[in-house]
Amino acid sequence: MSTMTFGRAINTGLRKAMEHDSKVVLIGEDIGKLGGVFRITDELQKDFGAHRVIDAPLAESAILGTAVGMAYRGYRPVCEIQFDGFIYPAFNQIVSQVAKLHYRTQGRVKMPLTIRVPFGGGIGAAEHHSESPEAYFMHTSGLRVISVSNPQDAFAMIQQAIACDDPVLFFEPKRRYHVKGEVDEEVDLGSFSLEQARVEIPGEDVTLVAYGALVQVAKDAALAAREEGISVEVIDLRSLSPLDFATLEASVRKTGRLVITHEAAMTGGLGAEVAASITERCFYHLEHAPVRVTGFDIPYPPAKMEHHHLPDLDRILDGVDRVLGRTNSLSGLEGN
Amino acid sequence: MRSVSGENLVQLLTPEGTRVAGPYGEWVADIDGARLQGLYEDMVVVRRIDQEATALQRQGELALWPPLLGQEAAQIGSGRALRKDDFVFSSYRENGVAYCRGADYTDMIRVWRGNAPSGWDPYEINMATPQVIIGAQTLHATGYAMATKLDGADSVAVAYFGDGATSQGDVNEAMVFAASFQAPVVFFCQNNQWAISEPVTLQAQRDIADRAPGFGIPSLRVDGNDVLACMAVTREALERARNGGGPSFIEAVTYRMGPHTTADDPTRYRDPNELEDWKRRDPIDRLGKLLEAEGLLAGDFTDRVNAKADEAAGQLRQGCVTLPEPGELDVFNNVYTTQHSVLERQRDHYSRYLASFEAAGGGTQ
Numbered sequence: 001m002s003t004m005t006f007g008r009a010i011n012t013g014l015r016k017a018m019e020h021d022s023k024v025v026l027i028g029e030d031i032g033k034l035g036g037v038f039r040i041t042d043e044l045q046k047d048f049g050a051h052r053v054i055d056a057p058l059a060e061s062a063i064l065g066t067a068v069g070m071a072y073r074g075y076r077p078v079c080e081i082q083f084d085g086f087i088y089p090a091f092n093q094i095v096s097q098v099a100k101l102h103y104r105t106q107g108r109v110k111m112p113l114t115i116r117v118p119f120g121g122g123i124g125a126a127e128h129h130s131e132s133p134e135a136y137f138m139h140t141s142g143l144r145v146i147s148v149s150n151p152q153d154a155f156a157m158i159q160q161a162i163a164c165d166d167p168v169l170f171f172e173p174k175r176r177y178h179v180k181g182e183v184d185e186e187v188d189l190g191s192f193s194l195e196q197a198r199v200e201i202p203g204e205d206v207t208l209v210a211y212g213a214l215v216q217v218a219k220d221a222a223l224a225a226r227e228e229g230i231s232v233e234v235i236d237l238r239s240l241s242p243l244d245f246a247t248l249e250a251s252v253r254k255t256g257r258l259v260i261t262h263e264a265a266m267t268g269g270l271g272a273e274v275a276a277s278i279t280e281r282c283f284y285h286l287e288h289a290p291v292r293v294t295g296f297d298i299p300y301p302p303a304k305m306e307h308h309h310l311p312d313l314d315r316i317l318d319g320v321d322r323v324l325g326r327t328n329s330l331s332g333l334e335g336n
Numbered sequence: 337m338r339s340v341s342g343e344n345l346v347q348l349l350t351p352e353g354t355r356v357a358g359p360y361g362e363w364v365a366d367i368d369g370a371r372l373q374g375l376y377e378d379m380v381v382v383r384r385i386d387q388e389a390t391a392l393q394r395q396g397e398l399a400l401w402p403p404l405l406g407q408e409a410a411q412i413g414s415g416r417a418l419r420k421d422d423f424v425f426s427s428y429r430e431n432g433v434a435y436c437r438g439a440d441y442t443d444m445i446r447v448w449r450g451n452a453p454s455g456w457d458p459y460e461i462n463m464a465t466p467q468v469i470i471g472a473q474t475l476h477a478t479g480y481a482m483a484t485k486l487d488g489a490d491s492v493a494v495a496y497f498g499d500g501a502t503s504q505g506d507v508n509e510a511m512v513f514a515a516s517f518q519a520p521v522v523f524f525c526q527n528n529q530w531a532i533s534e535p536v537t538l539q540a541q542r543d544i545a546d547r548a549p550g551f552g553i554p555s556l557r558v559d560g561n562d563v564l565a566c567m568a569v570t571r572e573a574l575e576r577a578r579n580g581g582g583p584s585f586i587e588a589v590t591y592r593m594g595p596h597t598t599a600d601d602p603t604r605y606r607d608p609n610e611l612e613d614w615k616r617r618d619p620i621d622r623l624g625k626l627l628e629a630e631g632l633l634a635g636d637f638t639d640r641v642n643a644k645a646d647e648a649a650g651q652l653r654q655g656c657v658t659l660p661e662p663g664e665l666d667v668f669n670n671v672y673t674t675q676h677s678v679l680e681r682q683r684d685h686y687s688r689y690l691a692s693f694e695a696a697g698g699g700t701q
Contacts, residue, residue: 025486051486057516062475062509069425069479069493072464075486089505096469097476104453105465107670141671141679165673195677242678 001184007177009151010040010116012185013158014078018048021076024162027054027063028080028116037082038118038177060086064093067113068101076112078162084119084171085128091136098167099142113167114158118174119147120213120263122310124303131300132212132264137169138241138273144194145240147171149215151181153238156192164194171240173213197244199251203233206320207251209260209274211237214311218261221316232320240270245277252278256287257323261311266294293319344543345557345589348564351617353625355564363568372623373632375416375563377641379408379620382432384645388652389431389445393598397656398448402429406561406593409619410526411496412436413566414588417574419491423484424463425477426496427470429526433496437461441648442655451659471497471504474523478510481519481577490578494522494570500531502547503539511551511585520577522570523548523585526560528592533605548585560590561619591617664690 004012018024026041032055035042045053056063060081067077081087087094094115101111121130138145144166148154154172161168200215201222210218215236222232233251237243252258258278260271271292278290293311301309321328322336330336346360367375386404393401404411411432418424424433431444434456443455447466454465467473477495484491501507502525514521527544529536536544548555554576558569566588573584591614595602627633668683 025483057509057512059509059512061506062478062513065472065475065506065510066479066482066513069476069481070483071479072423072458072476073480073483073487075483092469093472093475093506097472101465102673103670105458105670106452106454107673108457108459109465110673144672144676242676245677 001182003180004151004183005177006151006154006172006179006181007038007040009155009181009183010158010172011042011044012183013155014041014044015047016185017078017159017162018044018052020159021163023074023076024078025052025054025070025075026078026080027056027067029056029058029063029082031055031080036080038174040116040172040177041080060090061093064090064098064115068093068097068111071111071113072109076162078114078116081115081117083129084117084131084133087117087133094137094143095140099140102166103142110165111167112165114161114170115167116158116170116172118177119171120173120175121300121306122175122213124306127300127302130306132262132295134169134171134240135264135269138270142167143241144168145171146194146238147173147212147240148238149173149176149210149212149236151179151183152187153192155183155185156187156189157194157238159189160192160194168194171212175213176216193239195239195242195244197235197237197239197247199233199247200236201232201234203231203255205231205255206233206257206259206323207235207248207255208232208316208320209235209237209248209258211240211262211270214261214263217311217313218316221313221320224313224317225320230320230324243274243277245281248274248278249281252282253285256285258286258290259293259316259319259323260290261293261316261319263295263310265297266292267297269294288323288325291319291323345559346565346569347559347562348568349562349622349626351561351622353622353629355626360565360568360572363571364564367564367567369632372627372630373637375412375567376620376623376627377644378412378416378435379563379623380641381645381648382408382412382435383620384649385435385441385444385652386431388649389448390594390598392445392653392656393448398445399450400597400599401445401448402597403594404429404432406591406614406619407526407528408432409563409623410560410566410588410590413563414494414524414570414586417567417570418494419574421462421489421491422574423477423480423491423493424496425473425480425493426463426466427473427498427501428466428468429498430466430496434461434463437463439463440655441652442659445652445656446659449656449659451662471501471507473497474501474507474510475513477521477523478514478519481514481521481583482517484520485517490520492520492522492574492577494524496524496526498531499525499527499529499536499539499544500534501525502544508547508551511548511553511583514583515552518580518582520580521583522573522577523553523583524570525585525587526590527587528560528590530592530596530602530606532596532600533602543587545585545587553583553585555585555587557587557589560588561617561622563619563623590619
């Protein structure tokens with residue numbers, strides 16, 4: 001057991017994956033000599049060589065497209081998209097090729113790619129550096145979508161994602177890269193399923209669902225709520241596609257109240273899918289309509305304004321109050 | 337119309353059927369006699385298959401077919417230069433290359449009939465499933481070549497694409513990567529003059545082959561209707577790649593004698609004189625003239641070739657009309673390599689829905 005940062009945990013997981021399987025090849029901008037702009041691939045080129053840790057020319061579509069070709073030849077590419085906002089040039093290759101080739105070739109060709117994406121805001125960055133594009137990929141069949149929230153999960157699940165024969169979008173909450181946590185490097189990877197959420201804090205009154213950077217905020221909110229006698233169950237989704245409905249349903253059947261929070265815009269976001277699906281599956285257990293606490297339907301705002309956009313502890317607690325039928329900021333409005 | 341003849345076009349067989357000497361002649365010095373007849377047979381059979389598929393579409397047996405009529409020499413010439421362990425990444429029009437790779441006729445039309453998302457097994461014939469996203473395959477070929485280099489193997493990846501594709505970002509990005517990594521990839525561009533209704537002059541203000549040197553990739557133009565020249569330049573490019581010399585670009589100047597697909601009507605945008613012009617440069621005619629001059633087009637040979645063509649067409653037709661209908665739940669197959677819990681639930685629910693029609697007196701939940 002050791003203490004390491006989130007970023008170092010991913011680095012260690014990547015290292016293990018590369019040691020384990022010589023077909024694992026990393027490709028991305030600045031990942032080699034520099035070790036990545038967030039140092040996530042630090043020292044890997046030095047240790048594994050430039051042929052396995054490839055500094056790519058500045059072209060995201062080509063990073064993904066050549067990875068498709070490498071996969072055709074039996075390699076297991078791990079692509080890094082430098083920042084969330086730069087994934088869009090690669091969108092065509094991801095959605096039209098990576099996601100569909102296994103289906104299109106009736107299972108003959110596998111696309112065991114892992115696409116690592118630092119995502120989310122809260123770092124005071126310039127535009128296009130704080131996006132949350134996960135919904136586009138969750139909506140695309142053929143892809144698996146993961147978002148880890150802590151170093152232990154990061155260490156284990158990056159390895160699971162790489163070992164998985166399906167293509168995996170691996171969203172890393174960049175504002176957590178520096179956060180330290182305990183990592184057991186000998187942990188049994190099999191206990192880190194790519195399809196399971198985790199109950200971070202058990203509770204009885206409200207189910208609070210989050211992923212990525214907001215898991216910590218959700219946990220803080222749960223602790224604050226406890227002081228007012230409200231028991232909040234915090235669930236870290238971890239897998240965005242597929243969503244772990246078994247865990248979610250078990251929780252909502254117990255609490256009857258659901259709050260989902262994410263940085264991404266409200267409309268068509270993951271919260272919409274969770275809310276609709278849980279309403280379908282658990283309607284007669286619900287005491288209140290599901291509540292979503294999310295970013296607004298706006299482009300990600302400039303640094304000095306991002307705190308309005310990003311759900312924080314207080315906004316989440318406002319949502320918890322709403323779902324409990326307690327006084328909240330929308331009391332008297334729209335049936336609240 | 338951009339220059340289709342002249343100084344910078346590699347040619348070894350004129351439209352009149354004369355075999356001409358040239359620096360590239362060395363590369364196909366071994367192609368005489370039976371080998372010449374073999375190439376003729378390939379082109380005749382491929383044209384016949386293409387015409388049969390077009391007929392099947394008109395008869396409602398195929399939803400769509402993209403004809404390669406006129407491009408036989410470019411595809412057979414280059415296709416027959418490849419080694420078995422080379423790997424092809426093509427567009428949707430390279431059924432002539434698929435023929436060279438040994439694709440089953442039924443596999444060629446499976447996707448066009450709509451019975452399955454693809455036809456052949458890519459690893460059986462070392463040819464990727466055809467690509468409909470224009471130009472995307474050039475990146476796949478480059479990546480495959482990069483991986484081949486990692487393996488230390490000397491096989492080559494060949495990307496086939498058209499003139500229109502060269503406007504796509506992916507094709508240009510592929511050349512950047514191919515050059516930077518000196519990937520063993522051949523970019524084989526069939527400039528058939530048209531991208532649906534858009535003439536090549538809309539895509540390029542210079543010869544398409546002029547782009548590649550800007551990326552650091554050796555490039556040439558070849559008469560795409562000259563099967564010998566196409567084979568020669570492809571052989572050279574393959575050897576360059578195998579010997580660590582990196583990528584090459586070949587612009588095969590040819591003509592799409594048919595429509596873009598059976599859903600297209602070229603009379604709406606093409607001058608009919610143009611087609612007549614290109615008929616005089618037909619790839620099969622000119623080889624036929626050469627064979628005749630060399631006494632290789634004797635009766636029993638042409639009989640054999642026509643019989644083979646008829647047999648191929650018959651097999652294609654038979655394979656097409658007897659294709660089994662897909663299973664009801666096949667739509668759910670192969671989305672993932674493993675179970676995906678949300679999808680499995682959808683499959684289960686749809687299965688129950690279908691079953692509800694079988695329940696006597698209407699379905700119940």
